[in-house]
Amino acid sequence: MLGNAAFAKGVEGLERITQTLVAPPYLPEHEQAVTGAPKVVQVKMVMEEKEIEIDKGVFIHAFTFNGSVPGPIIVVHENDYVELTLVNSAESTLKHNIDFHAATGALGGGALTVVKPGEEVVLRFKAIKAGVFVYHCAPGGVMIPWHVVHGMNGAIMVLPRDGLKDKAGKQIKYNKAFYIGEQDYYIPKDEKGVYKRYKKPINSFKDDMKVMKTLTPTHVVFNGVKGALTGSNGLKAAVGDTVLIIHEQANRQSFPHLIGGHGDYVWERGNFSDAPMTNLESWVIGAGSAGAAIYTFKQPGLYVYLSHNLIEAILLGAVAHINVSGEWNNDLMEQLKKPSPIK
Known part of the structure; x- marks a missing residue:
């Protein structure tokens, strides 16, 4: 020893x-x-x-x-x-x-x-x-x-x-990486249903505990505040970029999904010593854990990365945007007819 x-x-x-x-x-x-x-x-x-x-x-x-x-x-x-x-x-x-x-x-x-x-x-x-x-x-x-x-x-x-390696032992490389922290908040309301604001951190303790015990968050957001990674704050990539996305949730489960893409390689519980899962549509981040996913973008446009508890994503804020530049590939997707009145 x-x-x-x-x-x-x-x-x-x-x-x-x-x-x-x-x-x-x-x-x-x-x-x-x-x-x-x-x-x-x-x-x-x-x-x-x-x-x-x-x-x-x-x-x-x-x-x-x-x-x-x-x-x-x-x-x-x-x-x-x-x-x-x-x-x-x-x-x-x-x-x-x-x-x-x-x-x-x-x-x-x-x-x-x-x-x-x-x-x-x-x-x-x-x-x-x-x-x-x-x-x-x-x-x-x-x-x-x-x-x-x-x-x-x-x-x-x-x-x-x-x-990082795939199940065959071949190295997986990424040329861009994003880190997303999902945060659940439990904000007290007053008797009129208005969110309360406090002068000092400790002043909210008792009220916070009452909301926390419901196990029902008032907000579920990515990177601290609602809209932190959407709209003009959206992330950027290009067709051909292989992107690593780290996702952590210290308190609750999350269910990541990339609208318009997939998890080419996913370490759902973050364990890099094991071979990654492949080609997932969505995956699970366990409460108190972090996970990782890699995707190579193949089409330009807006991609939405969210928790596929859609209520939490759309209503509470667990959503991010990735704006991807590049040339469209009609072989992967093509609009054959634009919307028009039914004849």
Whole structure:
């Protein structure tokens, strides 16, 4: 058994790199396959409490990692070490921590990362499982779901060192990637049915709990607010692009479907060590997990990526747009007759 001193010396001998995290729906710069020894990947996240408008006239005090809902995605490779500096902003009113579903032991790191406002902690863990995983705040008791449904969750992707592969062992490469965090909110209403707004995060706690216990969200959105990825905020791709879509949901199931496309390769529960499923019309993201899908776009136009609980998608907000440029292929689809009166 390797002693702690020998282990520490071994880790200190590894190359250290700093990963600059970026706001969703994008991923930090990364290689898809690597050679050589594992690295120590240094990242920093600041936990910030901020009021955001999730829909017109609807506000929540969001609990965030790096100011976004979801928090930024971290990308490493199997057997790399993640070294996280976790800061709780001095302006925060609550203690926070982080539980990595990708980590082993100590409640996913949650037991070692509890920090009060104005404090910071450094956690290092070895990413021994390849896949995409959720992380979230888990300060204990009822505060766990309350913090999660206030936006305090995100994802980490642990790529196999030799990259993604199909069931025959052939490498699968993507040239574009999007990261979608699905968020369920439970916003209280007053006696007139108007959504309530609160001066401080803790002021909504009792009212929030009443709505949360119904298990019925008032909003289900992609990337923090309704419309974050639709219309002029839509994502962009081109015919021929092979796109990786990471989808995380820290609290409920989701049912992704790409209208006009498919899941060419799907790791429904994010487990990259297993062969992907292929050619799916829709798939399931389990509660408290992340999944991945790859699709190569073949036609231009508007694609709608949504949860195929259509009530949640259309009425509550779980929808994104992908605008694809390129030349139309009549062999795949052609309108033979335009709409006209029946003769």
